[in-house]
Amino acid sequence: MDNVINGCYKLSWRERIGFCSGDMAQNLIYQTVSIWLLFYYNNVYGLDSATVAVMFLVVRIIDVIWDPMVGAMVDKSHPRWGKYRSWLLLGAVLLATFAILCFWNGFSGSLLYAYITYVGMSMSFTFVNVPYSALGSSLTRDTNEITILTSVRMFMANLAGLIIKTLPLVIVLFAPKVLNPQTGEMEAVYNTPEAGQAWFITMSIFALVGLMLLIVTFFESKERIVMDKSESAQVKVSDLWMELVRNRPLRVLSIFFVIAFTTMSISNAADSYFMTFNMGATPLMTTVFMWLGTIPAFIFMPMVPAIKHRIGKNGMFRMFLGIAIVAMILMYLMMSVESLKSYPLLFVVQFVKSTGVVVATGYMWALVPEVVTYSEFASGRRVAGIVNALICIFMKAGMALGGVIPGLVLAWVGFQAGEPTQTPMAEQGILWLVTLIPAALFVLAIYVIGKYELSDEKMDELNAAVSIKPKH
Numbered sequence: 001m002d003n004v005i006n007g008c009y010k011l012s013w014r015e016r017i018g019f020c021s022g023d024m025a026q027n028l029i030y031q032t033v034s035i036w037l038l039f040y041y042n043n044v045y046g047l048d049s050a051t052v053a054v055m056f057l058v059v060r061i062i063d064v065i066w067d068p069m070v071g072a073m074v075d076k077s078h079p080r081w082g083k084y085r086s087w088l089l090l091g092a093v094l095l096a097t098f099a100i101l102c103f104w105n106g107f108s109g110s111l112l113y114a115y116i117t118y119v120g121m122s123m124s125f126t127f128v129n130v131p132y133s134a135l136g137s138s139l140t141r142d143t144n145e146i147t148i149l150t151s152v153r154m155f156m157a158n159l160a161g162l163i164i165k166t167l168p169l170v171i172v173l174f175a176p177k178v179l180n181p182q183t184g185e186m187e188a189v190y191n192t193p194e195a196g197q198a199w200f201i202t203m204s205i206f207a208l209v210g211l212m213l214l215i216v217t218f219f220e221s222k223e224r225i226v227m228d229k230s231e232s233a234q235v236k237v238s239d240l241w242m243e244l245v246r247n248r249p250l251r252v253l254s255i256f257f258v259i260a261f262t263t264m265s266i267s268n269a270a271d272s273y274f275m276t277f278n279m280g281a282t283p284l285m286t287t288v289f290m291w292l293g294t295i296p297a298f299i300f301m302p303m304v305p306a307i308k309h310r311i312g313k314n315g316m317f318r319m320f321l322g323i324a325i326v327a328m329i330l331m332y333l334m335m336s337v338e339s340l341k342s343y344p345l346l347f348v349v350q351f352v353k354s355t356g357v358v359v360a361t362g363y364m365w366a367l368v369p370e371v372v373t374y375s376e377f378a379s380g381r382r383v384a385g386i387v388n389a390l391i392c393i394f395m396k397a398g399m400a401l402g403g404v405i406p407g408l409v410l411a412w413v414g415f416q417a418g419e420p421t422q423t424p425m426a427e428q429g430i431l432w433l434v435t436l437i438p439a440a441l442f443v444l445a446i447y448v449i450g451k452y453e454l455s456d457e458k459m460d461e462l463n464a465a466v467s468i469k470p471k472h
Helices: 013-045 049-076 085-102 111-139 143-164 167-174 193-220 239-246 248-278 283-291 295-336 343-379 384-412 424-434 436-449 456-465
Strands: 177-180 185-188
Touching (some): 013 049, 013 085, 013 193, 049 111, 085 111, 111 193, 111 343, 111 384, 143 343, 167 193, 239 248, 239 384, 248 283, 248 343, 248 384, 248 424, 295 424, 295 436, 343 384, 384 424
C-alpha cells in the first residue's frame, strides 16, 4: 500500500529497481554511443575527426527543434497505458534499432548513412529519455525518497557503464585476427576496419538487453503525480521556452547539465584514445582504466544521502567536483614526467578523479524533480514533460560539445586515424582532453551550481504548498 503525505510516496525496493532499470537500459545504449561512436567512426568506419565533429553539431541543432515537440507531446497526451509509461515501449524499439544500425559498417565510409542512423538514434533517444525522466517526477515528491531513488538509479546506470567499458574485450572475442606489424603476430583488435562486424554484434547485444530492461520499467513503475486532461490540453511547445525564462532553478540546473555532460563526454571519448595511443595499452589495460571510471559509483553513491544530510547539496557538489579537478591536474603532471608514467599510479589517480565525477554528476539527476515541483508551484501546472525536454536538450548540447571538442582538438593537433602511433603533438592534445580541459570546465561547474537555491527545507515548503492530485 502507498504511504503518502502531501504526495510524498514511499516506494518499494521492487519499484525502485524496476524504475531504475530504465536508466541502465538507456546507458547501455546511449552511453555506448557517447563513449565509442567517435572512436568507431574514426578507426573502423572511416570518417575523419573534423567531419564527425560537424555531424555531432548538426544533430544537436536538430534536437533543439525536436525535443521540445516531444516534451509538449508527452505532457498533452494521455495514452492507454499511462501518461509517461506508454511512450517507453515505442521509444525502446526505435532506440535499440537505430543504435544497432549506427554500428553497422555495411555502408562503411558513407557520411549519408552515418547522418541518417545517428539522427534516428538521437530522435529515438528523446522518445525514451523525456517520458522516462518525467515518469521519475511522477513517482513521489519526497526529497529523501528522490535522493534514494537517484542513488539506485546511478548505481544501475554505472553498472551499465561497467559493462560498456568492457567493450574492447567483448569486441576482440568476435573480431578476426590481423597481423600486428610491431610484434609480427596475428592478433584480434578492435580499432581497425576488420573489426566492423564485431562492433555490430556487440552493439546488438547491448541494445537488445536495453530493450528488455525498458520493458521491465514499463511494467514495474506506477504514475501517481500527473496533470489531469484539462491542464494538459493547454500545454504548447512554446511553454518550454517560457518555462526556462520563469524558472530560475531550472536555468541554473540546465547550465550545469551542459557543463557536466560536456566534461563527461570529452573524457569518455578521449579515454580510449589516451589508453591506445598515449599509453600503448592492451584491450585489458584499457578496460581496467575505464572500469576505474565507474567502480567508485558502487562505493560512494550509496553514501550520498548521508553526505548530503551532513554538508548539504552545494557542499557536496563543491567537495566532489574539487576532488575531480585536483586528480585531473595530478594526472596531467604525472603524464608530463616520464619517470612517473606507470599503470599503478595512473589507476590510483583515475579512481580518485572518477570518485569526484560520478558523485557530482550522478546526484544532479535528483534536482530534476525539484525544478518540476518549483514549476508547479510557480505556474500551477506540473509540466514534467516540458521540463525534462529542456533538460534533455541541454544534456544533448553538452554531449554535442563533448563530441565536437575532441574532434576539433584531434584535427588541430594532427591526429592520423588508422595509424598505430601518433606524433607527440597529437598525444599532447589527447592528454589535454583527458585532464586540463575537463578540469577547467569543472571549475566553471562549481560556480554555476553554487547559484542553485532549492534547499531541502525549501522543497518541503513547496511540496506543502502545491495542490496534491495523486493518480492511483
